[in-house]
Amino acid sequence: MGKNFRRAGAAVLAALTATALVACSSEQAPQGGGESPAEGGSATDTIVLGFSQVGAESGWRAANTKSIQDTLTKENGFDLKFSDAQQKQENQIQAIRSYIQQQVDVIAFSPVVETGWDAVLEEAKAAGIPVILTDRAVDSDDESLYESFIGSDFVLEGEMAGEWAKEQYDGEGYKVVELQGTTGAAPAIDRKTGFESAIAGSDLEIIDSQTGNFTRTEGKQVMEGFLQKHDDIDLVFAHNDDMGLGAIEAIEAAGKVPGEDIKIITIDAVKDGMQALADGKINYIVECNPLLGPDLAEIAEKVIAGEEVQKRIVVEDQAFDQEAAKEALPDRQY
Template identity: 45%
Template sequence: MKQLVYLVLGVFLLFMLQGCTSGGEAPAPVQSIDSEEPPAISDWLKTSASKVKQEKPITLGFSQLGSESAWRLANTASVQDAAAESGIHLVIKNADQSQTKQFEAIRSFIQMKVDVIAIAPVVESGWEDILKEIKQAGIPVVILDRSVNVKDTSLFVTTIGSNLYEEGVKAGKYLIDRMRNETGLIRIAELQGTKGSTPSIQRGEGFRSIIAAREDMVITQSVPADFTEEKGREVMRSFLNVPPDERPQVLFAHNDDMALGAIESIEEAGLKPGIDIVVISVDGSRKALEELASGKLNAVVECNPLLGPQLMQAAKEIMAGRTLPKRMVPPEDIFTQERAAEVVSQRKF
């Protein structure tokens, strides 16, 4: 009986073994073309689409105030280069020193729904309403180079740029030291920048805060020259068109371009810039440092135009939801004739 049972089990096992190994593998189920993709691939595609969306380039709208000087051209180039290096899509519009054009550019950025708006304002005043429009559109704002005079500072995230007041202070301290042994009235001519602009206001205030310590130092002539070489040349001519005993002994120019124009007018008048008239400027362009090395300029206060990298980093930080300081200032220096030769070759503008 046991042998019969073993025989039946053996036949059954043999049959099962042949069914598993003969006739090839059972055909795989046919998948319909219209059927959904396997879950793993579907999940991967969803993740990739989300990643692509997250990595969409930041769009930055930049309202540049103009192209009035070598400093401004270097500033624009720095922003453009930094945007390209950072992978940020930059939309830049030049206002040609017109606040009206800046407002037009900003409204176009709002319509484009850019991610961040940066503004280099022509003048300090008149920004409250347009900044409120930007805020209502939900677009963060960065103020570059200059400042805006608004009561509600929440209308912008941060300001990136020089301490313009301190630049005036540095110019004033240099002059006090330079003229420490001079006696009698010291007449100072001042070439202001664009009227109402932050550099013109703050550099002038900083300079005055220092020379006020010397009663014999008097600003006898002060006229806006719009930060341009041509206007600097023209206004300086008028400064010198006075009797010799009323001519200035010092010129404080709010930027290099005006100083360079003024130097030409000083030479036209038969005077030696840097000797007959002490010339102090602000910016630190290569051309100004060359004149400093040649002795035609006496001191140049540095104002760094290369703000592009800081602006791009700020845009990234803002889009990542991080908090930024309300003001960011780059390190800067003052150059004298003794140092001019060593720094002129290092200048990028």
């Protein structure tokens, strides 16, 4: 499964301190000129990397995009080709094929869903272009189709959320509703699996579960439906902060107090979610660190250099209660 990979180590930071920060926009596609050399190299050392992002569905995704765009710059030896798939697998497949036609050096992407990638990844392999997965994995029997996966352990995140819920509320007969992520997406599948596994044997009961597509708007809409359908909801488990924040809006509109009348557990730990936790509107958050740009840069450099890389690089995440959120917020980077 690979070992934990500590991001932002001294060597990575030294290679990346020259980065020029740019405003994040998942709709933009920076097109580097490929003329700025990597540190200690020449212009020919520039790595042309094509990246296909899932979309711009959440605060987490915006922070993830910004980390990639801020890191993979000409100053750091990269020519970044960026595309926004707008939550559609067909758009990602089209982007990957475009990168193959452009003969980029490396292709990286965060898969919208787990399945359906073998054909296009086989095309990349045939073209001799290495592929790196970020944030989300693919479900394929052929692991030779990609060099490495960089991201969090989504099952563990779900387990951490479920273990805390069980520790806090087991014995109280809590009725739980679940706001799932995008259907078929790795974090949605795995976080659900982890949470259900952790609460097994307790008297916590999931009485309803529906996708909110990782967005605040749909999280609010689904929560409104839950509140109309059920009058005994005790706890919301949201697969990300944005859906949890949408649930807060729906709960408040229904005249209830989020964090008190209805407890809320989420995953991500972006600033808006952390602020809601500090304010007592969310009760617990499991982190999913979006700052994968430095990791991606280092792995891409190693792959191009012909160095061996780990197949699965799992980043370290934390979890926060209200006091921990208050302490972390002043220095929060995302």
